[in-house]
Amino acid sequence: MDEHIAALRRDGFAWIRGGLGDAQSALEAAHELISARCAAHGDGLPVVVGDFVLPPLDGPPTRDFQTLHFDFGVPLDPRVPKDLGRWTALHVCSGASPVTAATRLVPLRGLLSQRDWPPREELLDRLSSYGRTHGAWDDTLGYVEGSLARLVEAATGEAALPSVKTEPGFLCGMEFHNLRAEAAFFERHSVPLDGVEVEIGLRPGDLLIFDNLSHAHGRRGTRCPGELRQWVFGDRELNVARQVAAREEVVSAFDRRCVDRTVGPGAEAASVP
Numbered sequence: 106m107d108e109h110i111a112a113l114r115r116d117g118f119a120w121i122r123g124g125l126g127d128a129q130s131a132l133e134a135a136h137e138l139i140s141a142r143c144a145a146h147g148d149g150l151p152v153v154v155g156d157f158v159l160p161p162l163d164g165p166p167t168r169d170f171q172t173l174h175f176d177f178g179v180p181l182d183p184r185v186p187k188d189l190g191r192w193t194a195l196h197v198c199s200g201a202s203p204v205t206a207a208t209r210l211v212p213l214r215g216l217l218s219q220r221d222w223p224p225r226e227e228l229l230d231r232l233s234s235y236g237r238t239h240g241a242w243d244d245t246l247g248y249v250e251g252s253l254a255r256l257v258e259a260a261t262g263e264a265a266l267p268s269v270k271t272e273p274g275f276l277c278g279m280e281f282h283n284l285r286a287e288a289a290f291f292e293r294h295s296v297p298l299d300g301v302e303v304e305i306g307l308r309p310g311d312l313l314i315f316d317n318l319s320h321a322h323g324r325r326g327t328r329c330p331g332e333l334r335q336w337v338f339g340d341r342e343l344n345v346a347r348q349v350a351a352r353e354e355v356v357s358a359f360d361r362r363c364v365d366r367t368v369g370p371g372a373e374a375a376s377v378p
């Protein structure tokens with residue numbers, strides 16, 4: 106287990122290959138790993154805020170990909186207490202029908218370090234402004250963003266994706282028709298996925314745990330009903346101040362290439378460790 110704890114700390118994700126045939130043993134392993142990771146950081150122990158069978162047993166198979174996203178979303182402009190997902194655990198039970206899909210992980214720092222970004226205050230302005238036009242249906246409840254593409258678009262200040270706020274019936278997560286269209290979006294914004302995205306093909310008995318705030322995740326391929334068990338570990342009814350702290354973790358991923366325009370064009374502010 107030590108190697109997986111080290112991987113979680115070093116890489117932001119840990120992949121336990123095989124040996125966890127049933128959901129109970131996988132959940133216990135996830136608890137153990139996340140507890141050790143949080144204890145090492147002096148963080149409180151998160152609780153399970155989401156427990157899902159995916160896709161649902163009584164539903165159809167999934168479509169052949171899933172856009173990059175954050176479970177429970179990132180609180181970009183928090184106003185009221187909300188649940189927050191900090192860690193996601195994915196498990197495939199032994200006996201699951203042949204699994205062909207792969208989970209896609211994209212580390213935010215690696216992705217965002219490929220281009221320059223505005224200074225922090227301007228960045229925060231852009232994020233909350235995007236939320237007012239493209240985000241929450243009810244602004245008094247704040248703005249939580251689940252889509253990596255929308256986070257990037259908000260940060261660029263060039264809103265082009267359909268607004269879930271003003272286009273009735275449009276669902277977040279349906280921004281792209283296929284993986285090529287999603288990849289082209291990130292390429293267009295000078296943050297290509299190539300060389301950054303990691304694909305993990307979970308097999309029966311495998312468990313994957315990743316940091317849901319430092320990594321966006323999605324899927325390549327189709328999953329059959331009941332194929333995956335997903336637990337989201339985090340905080341229930343997190344207060345606004347602690348949601349702001351969580352947002353800062355995410356926003357800090359832009360810092361490495363923030364341009365400090367107060368000291369001249371092209372100058373870079375010091376990166377946050």
Ligand SMILES: [Fe+2]
Pocket residue numbers: 174175176322
């Ligand atoms: Fe997810």
